[in-house]
Amino acid sequence: MKYLFSLACFFNGWVVSAQLTYETVFVDYDSAVQYKNLKIIPVRPKGSGEGGASNFLQGVPNTVTLNAAIAQGLVSVSERGTASTENVHWLRIHNNSEKSILVSSGEIIAGGRQDRMITRDTILVPNHWDQYVPVMCVEEGRWSEKEKKLAYSNFANSHLRKVLDSTHNQVLIWKEVDNQLQVGGFKNNSLAYLSRNLDKKHMLVSDEYFRFFRDKFKNTDSTILGFVCISGNKVIGTDLYAGTNLFYEQLEPLLRGYIDESIVYGMPPVVPQKDIKTYMDKELNDEKSQEEFVKKNGKIFRQFGRVIHINTF
Secondary structure, eight states: OHHHHHHHHHHHTOOSOSOOSTTTEEEOGGGOEEETTEEEEEEEEOSSSTTSHHHHHHOSTTEEEHHHHHHTTOEEEEESOSSHHHHTTEEEEEEOSSSEEEEOTTEEEEEETSOEEEOSOEEEOSOSSEEEEEEEESBTTOOOSSOEEEEEEEEOOHHHHHHHHHHOOHHHHHHHHHHHHHHHTOOOSSOBGGGGGGOHHHHHHHHHHHHHHHHHHTTTOOOOOEEEEEETTEEEEEEEESSHHHHHHHHHHHHHHHHHHHHHTOOOOOOOHHHHHHHHHHHHSOHHHHHHHHHHHEEEEEETTEEEEEEEO
């Protein structure tokens, strides 16, 4: 309980607007970058003073993302049990640190007895107990009695994230994975979403995209808290965070997901800026319109009244 109270104090003492709207952020259309099928437009904090840029740049206090926590050895991830009935829809995460861990819907954990995808955003407080996160299978054809090592494996692409967040239906997730394997021509033995990572041609193209965008954003900028992604004739997704620290920790895993979307389903972007602005106006104009738009097109994760993450499709 004291750790939950401490987390509440962090957030209540954090001088920053509770919302992510045009009052606090702006879409930097002039800084848009494009590579082949994917165009990305950064979203930045606006202004100064209370709720302004300096507060967003300070980041979310004492909080790291799951992928960063795993890379730094701050958490351990394991199966919940030995039988499918007690194990398949949960993973155990033990927070070994004094930091809070942001866990996001759509993140994939590979290995174990089957590959799985986390189903909701949450923050794991530093209570030094085992905590459990809900997951769904993205590898229909494998349930191994011999557990593989669990490993973080980026975000799923927008198609799969949308099916997850709009349905939370295991059968529909399997159906979407199977469809993507067929569309992409990915060979596999276990109907695994991640079998695309074994396709050399796909990964060569994916790595080209990844290096381009990573160098543009991570190595040359430090004031981004989210982005808008466009492929073909539509906005394929947005991800916005309450602090630049969370965004940059999520940048590479998110890029992998959006790149995969652009390769498997995308085409060169042709959406006019005015149409992108219309989309973003619905997301960012004010809290009421944002709530209505995101309810139909994504999700908002809040902690103690503060918006931590917005994801739309």
